[in-house]
Amino acid sequence: MTTAAGTTDAVGSAGHSSAGLAAHQVTVSYGRQRVLDRVDLHIAPGETVGLRGPSGSGKSTLARVLALLHPPDSGHVTLDGLPVAGVRHRLPAALRTRVAILFQSPRAATDPRLSLAETIAEPLCATGTPRDQTAARTAEMADLVGLTADLLTRRPHAVSDGQLQRACLARALTHRPDYLLCDEATAMLDASTQAHVAAVITDYQRQHCAGVLLITHDPALMTRWATRVVDLSAPRHR
Ligand SMILES: Nc1ncnc2c1ncn2[C@@H]1O[C@H](COP(=O)(O)OP(=O)(O)OP(=O)(O)O)[C@@H](O)[C@H]1O
Numbered sequence: 001m002t003t004a005a006g007t008t009d010a011v012g013s014a015g016h017s018s019a020g021l022a023a024h025q026v027t028v029s030y031g032r033q034r035v036l037d038r039v040d041l042h043i044a045p046g047e048t049v050g051l052r053g054p055s056g057s058g059k060s061t062l063a064r065v066l067a068l069l070h071p072p073d074s075g076h077v078t079l080d081g082l083p084v085a086g087v088r089h090r091l092p093a094a095l096r097t098r099v100a101i102l103f104q105s106p107r108a109a110t111d112p113r114l115s116l117a118e119t120i121a122e123p124l125c126a127t128g129t130p131r132d133q134t135a136a137r138t139a140e141m142a143d144l145v146g147l148t149a150d151l152l153t154r155r156p157h158a159v160s161d162g163q164l165q166r167a168c169l170a171r172a173l174t175h176r177p178d179y180l181l182c183d184e185a186t187a188m189l190d191a192s193t194q195a196h197v198a199a200v201i202t203d204y205q206r207q208h209c210a211g212v213l214l215i216t217h218d219p220a221l222m223t224r225w226a227t228r229v230v231d232l233s234a235p236r237h238r
Pocket residue numbers: 030035053054055056057058059060061062
């Protein structure tokens with residue numbers, strides 16, 4: 001079983017209240033490579049759990065399982081104590097929109113054909129939100145992340161990585177998720193954009209009591225932000 005270290009032992013969900021997003025005994029293999037082996041992790045509302053471990057230890061894989069994007073081979077995910085069956089669009093929108101994920105590379109996570117406004121609006125369009133509400137919410141989210149109107153009409157090739165990551169953050173927060181999973185989300189950003197993105201997330205977290213998973217190789221960021229830290233041990237190859 002993967003071991004945890006830090007201010008609180010996160011392995012084993014016994015003793016946690018049922019509120020939260022949790023992985024229970026999650027195992028994932030890619031072909032013959034077992035990446036996660038019976039991993040438990042619990043994120044309570046309002047807390048920031050730092051997840052660290054050597055490259056290849058399965059941090060991103062665990063984040064994708066918790067984001068309800070990747071089905072574990074065994075084990076399961078619970079939301080507020082209830083098992084989640086299925087991933088992606090097989091889940092009801094009201095359930096899957098409770099968890100959002102922000103990736104390291106905004107270019108890999110966006111459609112180059114869409115403007116930044118359309119990118120932010122994607123999750124609203126996917127859930128059939130009426131046009132006027134989509135426009136209002138998109139403007140609100142753009143404002144929250146500091147994107148000006150002229151940037152919103154541009155497509156990804158015409159903006160910087162930092163501006164595009166702000167659009168991805170706006171998109172991630174548009175359905176007001178209860179949990180935000182940040183997978184090296186500020187690693188490609190300059191110091192000032194990194195600070196701004198972190199400030200938007202921590203403000204959001206405070207206002208909505210959202211739980212955050214923070215994956216970062218930056219020890220200073222981990223120390224500043226995480227309320228407890230979980231270590232993933234090196235992967236086992238079976
Ligand atoms: N879709 C995939 N198909 C096959 N192997 C994969 C896939 N995704 C990840 N892997 C492998 O699984 C292992 C764990 O990858 P993962 O990205 O989860 O680790 P990580 O801890 O996030 O690494 P890093 O810190 O380098 O980002 C790696 O050996 C990786 O090559």
